[in-house]
Amino acid sequence: MKQENQGIYMKRRNEVFAVLVTAPDKSTARKLARAALKAKLIACANLIPAVESHYWWKEKVEHGKEVLILLKTTSAQVNRLEKLVVSLHPYDTPEFLVLTISGGNRRYLAWLTNSLR
Numbered sequence: 001m002k003q004e005n006q007g008i009y010m011k012r013r014n015e016v017f018a019v020l021v022t023a024p025d026k027s028t029a030r031k032l033a034r035a036a037l038k039a040k041l042i043a044c045a046n047l048i049p050a051v052e053s054h055y056w057w058k059e060k061v062e063h064g065k066e067v068l069i070l071l072k073t074t075s076a077q078v079n080r081l082e083k084l085v086v087s088l089h090p091y092d093t094p095e096f097l098v099l100t101i102s103g104g105n106r107r108y109l110a111w112l113t114n115s116l117r
Contacts, residue, residue, distance in 0.1 A: 016101040016109060017078055019071040021085055021094060022053060028090060029067040035088055036071060041081040043115035046070040074116050 019042075023029035026049060033045035048068040055062055073081055082096050101109075 015075055016104075016112060017073050017075065018099045018101055019073060019078065019081060020097040020099065021069040021071060021089075022051065022066040023069060024064075024066060024090060026067055029069050032085060032088055033069060033071070036081060036084060039080070039084060040116055041077045041084060042071045042073045043112040044072045072112055074113055077116055 021032065023032060026047065029047045033042075033047065036042040036045065046069070048070065051066045051068045053064055053066045071081065078098055085096055086094060
């Protein structure tokens with residue numbers, strides 16, 4: 001028999017988000033993650049080093065090494081999180097992509113939302 005606090009739990013649409021942000025290096029990624037954590041705008045940040053990015057910039061194809069930051073937040077915090085990231089980020093146009101989380105482990109999602117209250 002399954003315990004009540006295990007298994008997949010579907011949150012209401014748009015309540016929990018994963019936000020993708022790239023940074024030029026680990027130091028910048030850590031600075032952004034710490035600032036968001038201290039402001040209680042995210043419950044967690046994962047820094048994924050050695051991402052190779054290829055992109056259009058000023059009508060040229062460019063490439064470079066970056067760090068991908070995966071930020072977990074709620075709909076109540078996402079707008080403030082965007083303002084913080086944009087204000088601290090060294091890029092003119094930082095990546096800030098919001099992905100809706102449609103479900104996940106009940107205990108993890110409860111921890112995430114309770115961390116931001």
